[in-house]
Amino acid sequence: xxxxxDIFLKVVRGEEVPRPPVWLMRQAGRILPQYRELRASLKxxxxxxxxxxKAAEVTIQPIDELGVDAAIIFSDILVIPEALGLPYQMEExxxxxxxKVISSASDIESLYSxxxxxxxxxxxxxxxxxxxxxxxGRVPLIGFCGAPWTILAYMIxxxxxxxxxxxxxxxxxxxxxxxxxxxxxxDASILYLKQQVNAGAAHLQIFDSWxxxxxxxxxxxxxxxxxxxxxxxxxxxxxxxxxxxxxxxxDDFAKLDxxxxxxxxxxxxxxxxxxVGDHMVFQGNLDPCVLYASPESIRGYTxxxxxxxxxxxxxxxxxxxxxxxPLDNVKxxxxxxxxxxxNT
Amino acid sequence: xxxxxDIFLKVVRGEEVPRPPVWLMRQAGRILPQYRELRASLKxxxxxxxxxxKAAEVTIQPIDELGVDAAIIFSDILVIPEALGLPYQMEExxxxxxxKVISSASDIESLYSxxxxxxxxxxxxxxxxxxxxxxxGRVPLIGFCGAPWTILAYMIxxxxxxxxxxxxxxxxxxxxxxxxxxxxxxDASILYLKQQVNAGAAHLQIFDSWxxxxxxxxxxxxxxxxxxxxxxxxxxxxxxxxxxxxxxxxDDFAKLDxxxxxxxxxxxxxxxxxxVGDHMVFQGNLDPCVLYASPESIRGYTxxxxxxxxxxxxxxxxxxxxxxxPLDNVKxxxxxxxxxxxNT
Numbered sequence: 001x002x003x004x005x006d007i008f009l010k011v012v013r014g015e016e017v018p019r020p021p022v023w024l025m026r027q028a029g030r031i032l033p034q035y036r037e038l039r040a041s042l043k044x045x046x047x048x049x050x051x052x053x054k055a056a057e058v059t060i061q062p063i064d065e066l067g068v069d070a071a072i073i074f075s076d077i078l079v080i081p082e083a084l085g086l087p088y089q090m091e092e093x094x095x096x097x098x099x100k101v102i103s104s105a106s107d108i109e110s111l112y113s114x115x116x117x118x119x120x121x122x123x124x125x126x127x128x129x130x131x132x133x134x135x136x137g138r139v140p141l142i143g144f145c146g147a148p149w150t151i152l153a154y155m156i157x158x159x160x161x162x163x164x165x166x167x168x169x170x171x172x173x174x175x176x177x178x179x180x181x182x183x184x185x186x187d188a189s190i191l192y193l194k195q196q197v198n199a200g201a202a203h204l205q206i207f208d209s210w211x212x213x214x215x216x217x218x219x220x221x222x223x224x225x226x227x228x229x230x231x232x233x234x235x236x237x238x239x240x241x242x243x244x245x246x247x248x249x250x251d252d253f254a255k256l257d258x259x260x261x262x263x264x265x266x267x268x269x270x271x272x273x274x275x276v277g278d279h280m281v282f283q284g285n286l287d288p289c290v291l292y293a294s295p296e297s298i299r300g301y302t303x304x305x306x307x308x309x310x311x312x313x314x315x316x317x318x319x320x321x322x323x324x325x326p327l328d329n330v331k332x333x334x335x336x337x338x339x340x341x342x343n344t
Numbered sequence: 345x346x347x348x349x350d351i352f353l354k355v356v357r358g359e360e361v362p363r364p365p366v367w368l369m370r371q372a373g374r375i376l377p378q379y380r381e382l383r384a385s386l387k388x389x390x391x392x393x394x395x396x397x398k399a400a401e402v403t404i405q406p407i408d409e410l411g412v413d414a415a416i417i418f419s420d421i422l423v424i425p426e427a428l429g430l431p432y433q434m435e436e437x438x439x440x441x442x443x444k445v446i447s448s449a450s451d452i453e454s455l456y457s458x459x460x461x462x463x464x465x466x467x468x469x470x471x472x473x474x475x476x477x478x479x480x481g482r483v484p485l486i487g488f489c490g491a492p493w494t495i496l497a498y499m500i501x502x503x504x505x506x507x508x509x510x511x512x513x514x515x516x517x518x519x520x521x522x523x524x525x526x527x528x529x530x531d532a533s534i535l536y537l538k539q540q541v542n543a544g545a546a547h548l549q550i551f552d553s554w555x556x557x558x559x560x561x562x563x564x565x566x567x568x569x570x571x572x573x574x575x576x577x578x579x580x581x582x583x584x585x586x587x588x589x590x591x592x593x594x595d596d597f598a599k600l601d602x603x604x605x606x607x608x609x610x611x612x613x614x615x616x617x618x619x620v621g622d623h624m625v626f627q628g629n630l631d632p633c634v635l636y637a638s639p640e641s642i643r644g645y646t647x648x649x650x651x652x653x654x655x656x657x658x659x660x661x662x663x664x665x666x667x668x669x670p671l672d673n674v675k676x677x678x679x680x681x682x683x684x685x686x687n688t
Contacts, residue, residue, distance in 0.1 A: 168631070171633075173637055212589070216612060245556075247610070266556065266589075289509055324509075
């Protein structure tokens with residue numbers, strides 16, 4: 001496939017570019033008035049996720065409005081637990097809630113197979129196909145899934161949590177069952193990502209939202225290992241691994257079969273480069289709260305960030321953009337990156 | 345003052361001890377049946393905080409029940425904002441809520457002075473005096489306060505938050521006002537801690553619960569600086585600084601006028617020692633979720649932790665003990681530490 005703007009894919013492939021590419025995690029969302037309008041016409045968040053032409057429409061909105069260098073399919077990491085047999089509700093302002101959770105071996109046995117889960121996610125593949133058709137080669141489309149640890153955390157805890165102490169309790173008390181569940185999530189995620197690529201995704205990102213809650217040992221055992229299996233299985237398509245708060249795991253990430261490591265704003269570029277080595281591209285890592293500041297401050301922080309990363313960098317925030325961020329400030333961030341020129 | 349058990353204070357002073365001292369953050373709380381019983385007889389959490397003889401009673405309960413090597417006064421870090429003029433409510437299962445928050449220069453102007461705030465906290469000093477009297481030298485009593493950044497975060501956000509994005513927005517948009525408010529909180533905290541010492545506290549701990557939300561630069565500017573001012577002002581009494589998630593700040597903590605640095609369970613003892621140097625004592629850092637595991641696992645993880653820290657270590661969890669932790673498991677943790685013997 002030929003893209004009119006392929007700066008994102010060039011950086012992923014290690015090619016020279018005049019400036020970093022830029023996009024924002026959660027760019028297809030409440031920061032955009034056209035998103036809020038479309039969303040208000042629907043019953044709920046899940047109707048948007050599960051209606052391919054609507055999901056495609058909001059996926060493309062930030063390309064039109066912000067001029068970012070990549071699109072990311074509008075969906076949710078929790079479609080995987082749902083496809084495995086644990087449906088979720090998305091409560092306004094309260095986050096996800098699972099009426100049924102995993103607490104035993106038989107709960108895990110009774111989940112759908114990875115193949116069945118893959119088949120139950122046709123609406124995502126359809127949304128990707130429609131998006132790719134309408135994007136018409138303007139920019140590449142990123143597909144994604146949650147990291148197995150983060151998905152397991154929701155499947156056990158059943159909702160968001162500051163500590164995810166029930167999920168962590170499961171790791172300490174039922175490590176073999178945890179590994180069995182992680183295996184199943186991993187298998188389903190691999191099939192799911194492969195189908196996203198078949199449908200037209202040009203790059204893939206794995207989100208480990210709750211990486212920061214585990215000790216180094218537990219993270220290596222229950223998260224990096226499974227992220228590694230996913231990366232190895234889908235090698236060939238470019239992959240970004242973004243594990244929020246996983247400062248301790250950066251050494252291990254150096255060995256992953258992926259091209260890009262996402263960093264949050266507490267991870268210093270120099271520190272990360274020392275840990276990860278020169279071969280990886282970094283993505284990130286502006287504090288989302290910088291986008292509340294004045295235009296001058298936003299420009300200053302953005303240029304400082306780009307300068308500190310140097311080349312092999314995809315400009316982004318260190319977390320999803322917060323819903324109440326002023327749209328004009330998001331544009332200042334995007335345009336500051338697009339006007340930047342590396343010294344050659 | 346002479347203590348029958350002074351192993352905690354000996355380690356703080358750098359003296360040799362046969363094993364690490366042990367206590368738990370939030371040991372005076374819902375893990376104890378006698379606490380739950382007393383709490384049920386009162387209107388709410390704040391009545392307990394503000395009634396000196398009741399606060400003293402629950403402070404002493406874990407000394408009787410668990411045999412830990414230090415007591416910590418039962419109170420809340422949010423008594424400081426309240427004493428400055430922002431009262432809080434503590435909603436069951438929802439956490440703190442401030443009906444009035446800080447959003448402007450005049451809001452800061454209208455706060456009480458640091459001296460007035462100090463005087464409004466007499467109930468804490470009374471609780472300390474009663475506790476010390478009833479402890480009768482069995483173990484030392486730890487006093488505490490929140491770090492200025494964490495207190496400011498609540499005074500602006502008005503409630504708990506995953507991101508504290510309103511508080512962080514204030515740092516980016518109103519840095520001078522933020523510093524003015526931090527100065528005021530710092531002044532009040534210094535006077536407050538001095539009065540806790542006058543009342544009988546033998547050691548002090550500063551809790552920076554939301555350290556992990558700031559970038560390195562912001563943390564240095566808006567937190568470490570003010571923690572440093574507090575430490576320098578109260579030097580003489582032993583001080584512990586516990587900043588959860590402040591991995592990036594460990595270098596700077598090496599220079600603080602304090603004796604002990606608290607670590608959470610994501611901070612590796614070797615890594616922390618390299619950053620902080622040999623002069624500091626470490627406190628921590630078992631994952632609170634380890635206490636959900638089997639007796640054998642709890643013993644194993646505890647001994648592994650002690651071995652990895654070596655000497656100059658106070659055994660504790662890496663966060664407050666979770667309220668649903670089985671009491672027997674807490675006792676296994678405490679007793680494992682107390683039965684440990686360093687190789688001399």
